[in-house]
Amino acid sequence: MPRLVDHEQRRREITTAARRVIAHGGLDAATFQTVAAEAGMSVRLIQYYFGTKREFLVATFLAVVAEAGQRFEGPLAAMGANPTPREVIRTILTAVLPLDPQRHEDALVLAAFHAAALTGGVVGPEDTIGPARYLFPIFAQQLRIHRSLESSTPAEELDAQLLVLGGSGITQVVLTGNNTPDQALELLDRLLDRFLSV
């Protein structure tokens, strides 16, 4: 059977199981044993696809990030040639807000990676900063379009970072249960008002 199974499919099954384990128990809960149990596979099979714990953790992080990207790529493409900067930024940020069970689980996984990066160990900040770094220039560019600026100024760089951090902050208060998804969207729209009003 194994040689007929698509390798990418198998790896995805493993990272999907790892996501569930991490969402419930944090990064410390994810071991070859717990992920194997969650995936209904043997530890040896997990080890065959991912040689080290670090390898399956990084793959799990990247799987969450890739799905978040897929979540906003479709809507962005559907907007046509000239979407408003506000629409672009809002579409990207809502793709990562925990507004449904899957995004909630994904946000818990990303929060667990952030927490683990703070105490050091198998993963560090250099493993988890990628997605934010990817968004900064996109948001800065949208802000320049909105403000009819020809070239980059420090203000747009700062605002781009603050929008990403704001989205992350809104995510956290939904994860703790202190805000509902509807309240999160209200906060997001207010955040966009403040950064895209002038």
Added chain:
Amino acid sequence: MPRLVDHEQRRREITTAARRVIAHGGLDAATFQTVAAEAGMSVRLIQYYFGTKREFLVATFLAVVAEAGQRFEGPLAAMGANPTPREVIRTILTAVLPLDPQRHEDALVLAAFHAAALTGGVVGPEDTIGPARYLFPIFAQQLRIHRSLESSTPAEELDAQLLVLGGSGITQVVLTGNNTPDQALELLDRLLDRFLSV
């Protein structure tokens, strides 16, 4: 010796040791054993002052929060009768940004409590939401003063939350080492520009 020792002093020594342990290893690292070792005390003495793990964890969280409060109370009092809303909000937020080693350690402790609250267990979101809830009405009131509003509107409530979340987001990128304290202050000032400009 024990009966001559001030009880509050002893409890503070224990929570100070717990803070160091949590800052380095997260909440899971804090046990009666590790905190006793860090404090140079016996496990029995820690248990005498704090009956349960939950008790010393909550006391540790509150100790960090109380010190953050003390950090901005003095500067706020020194501002006299009519500080500008921007000064008030900036003073409070800089008191919790990780701009020096102690605040860095404190911010790591608060981040560890947040992470632990997400996975559930000994502490939950209801144990950690207090400080943010305390700041919301203070910031909303300052925004109303700044905007010359007589009564509360939803916009100020949302902005107050976004300012707290923004401060928290800026804190996280300093903790990960992706931003320096100087860059954090630059982000903070830009955040205040966006919320206190109109």
